[in-house]
Amino acid sequence: SQKIEQNSEALNIQEGKTATLTCNYTNYSPAYLQWYRQDPGRGPVFLLLIRENEKEKRKERLKVTFDTTLKQSLFHITASQPADSATYLCALESTGGFKTIFGAGTRLFVKA
Amino acid sequence: GAVVSQHPSRVICKSGTSVKIECRSLDFQATTMFWYRQFPKKSLMLMATSNEGSKATYEQGVEKDKFLINHASLTLSTLTVTSAHPEDSSFYICSARDRTSGSRETQYFGPGTRLLVL
Numbered sequence: 001s002q003k004i005e006q007n008s009e010a011l012n013i014q015e016g017k018t019a020t021l022t023c024n025y026t027n028y029s030p031a032y033l034q035w036y037r038q039d040p041g042r043g044p045v046f047l048l049l050i051r052e053n054e055k056e057k058r059k060e061r062l063k064v065t066f067d068t069t070l071k072q073s074l075f076h077i078t079a080s081q082p083a084d085s086a087t088y089l090c091a092l093e094s095t096g097g098f099k100t101i102f103g104a105g106t107r108l109f110v111k112a
Numbered sequence: 113g114a115v116v117s118q119h120p121s122r123v124i125c126k127s128g129t130s131v132k133i134e135c136r137s138l139d140f141q142a143t144t145m146f147w148y149r150q151f152p153k154k155s156l157m158l159m160a161t162s163n164e165g166s167k168a169t170y171e172q173g174v175e176k177d178k179f180l181i182n183h184a185s186l187t188l189s190t191l192t193v194t195s196a197h198p199e200d201s202s203f204y205i206c207s208a209r210d211r212t213s214g215s216r217e218t219q220y221f222g223p224g225t226r227l228l229v230l
Contacts, residue, residue, distance in 0.1 A: 004155075032217060034217075034218070041224065041226070042223055042224060043116075043118075043205045043207070043221035043222050043224045044156070044205075044207075045221065046218050046219065046220065046221075049217060089155075089156070093217065099158060099161065100158070100219060101158075102156040103155060104154055104155040105155065
């Protein structure tokens with residue numbers, strides 16, 4: 001069955017360091033992959049989208065890579081700040097489909 | 113960016129009553145809206161996909177008679193939880209897509225509705 005895996009354990013890092021979050025998937029051929037941020041008790045907020053033919057996408061301090069051979073995406077936050085503390089969700093959608101599947105998310109804590 | 117609102121943000125109701133949750137796209141026309149539920153520390157689980165002017169498509173295991181969805185206009189979809197029971201307590205989130213925009217793959221999420229059934 002289709003599965004998306006994100007680190008279930010929280011990631012704790014020091015302010016100023018780079019946070020790297022992982023999203024692995026199986027039995028899926030996504031047309032694109034998205035990353036969302038979710039704060040407690042709030043809906044997800046879209047951050048970045050990367051397509052299957054793209055290797056890397058950047059937006060300000062955020063960088064996403066997409067390796068369709070490894071079936072993995074890495075999400076990086078450089079120069080992390082305490083305000084970056086949140087849960088980050090990975091989401092996949094297949095070609096022609098219109099249904100998005102979400103990972104359970106990884107909680108990030110950035111300490112000052 | 114596109115804004116989606118949900119109302120109410122929180123609701124507490126007695127078992128057996130029905131609860132209606134509204135989802136509105138404020139500055140764009142949402143041809144498609146999605147309803148999710150989320151349990152603590154769990155992934156968003158898609159309940160149904162709603163297209164304006166047609167019946168909603170429900171995911172396997174979601175009872176359409178219990179979770180009534182109406183997408184009456186391009187800016188409004190409603191989810192009614194009928195005869196709510198304590199196990200329906202959850203965080204319900206809607207999202208919308210603007211298929212006419214250049215970012216039509218992006219889902220814009222509402223802030224969510226916390227439902228507690230006593």
